[in-house]
């Protein structure tokens with residue numbers, strides 16, 4: 001499989017926390033500048049998907065649509081002419097991330113509707129990260145329908161544009177979820193690039209993306225998106241992150257009262 005030219009960030013924050021699903025603002029700026037130096041144009045997911053013949057594009061995506069993306073990453077992207085796609089948890093727009101139990105006492109705010117509209121006007125894109133950020137694999141079809149359809153409608157009402165993509169929470173998906181998202185009107189669902197070729201399913205309704213973490217450098221990012229580069233190290237890291245995401249789900253199911 002050709003490496004996917006799509007990156008996934010989470011928080012862009014200098015604030016200390018346990019966990020590596022963030023990058024610092026300085027690190028993010030180095031990544032964007034480094035990608036451009038290497039000949040890449042950072043764009044939205046739609047731009048990338050609509051330009052299949054270009055090999056100089058890299059899509060920048062953000063899962064969870066944290067306010068730190070608006071505060072720290074947005075000005076950096078504007079400075080370099082870079083664009084992005086953020087995936088929003090619609091029950092948490094403008095709110096604190098109580099959905100994430102791994103953080104303990106540390107809490108982070110999500111973007112509000114005004115911040116999202118400002119980024120949209122500057123050429124950035126938004127997609128759905130469902131209503132509640134629960135694991136879709138543990139839901140009935142009608143519960144998955146609700147997560148996919150209500151989040152899409154909510155975002156379309158706020159933004160006045162079509163929402164074409166969904167990012168599945170924790171990257172967890174199955175054929176049933178992909179089919180339900182197609183039925184809900186999404187062009188494709190975003191997941192994480194597989195670390196094991198055997199798990200790979202070629203399906204144009206599934207978009208594979210490469211996670212970017214606190215340990216990443218321009219060099220390691222280029223190795224993820226460039227064909228022919230060794231990337232077993234980033235696979236190993238992806239493996240660890242997927243394991244950690246599994247931990248989030250486990251902790252959640254232990255703490256859920258239902």
Ligand SMILES: [Zn+2]
Pocket residue numbers: 063064129133169170
């Ligand atoms: Zn997420």
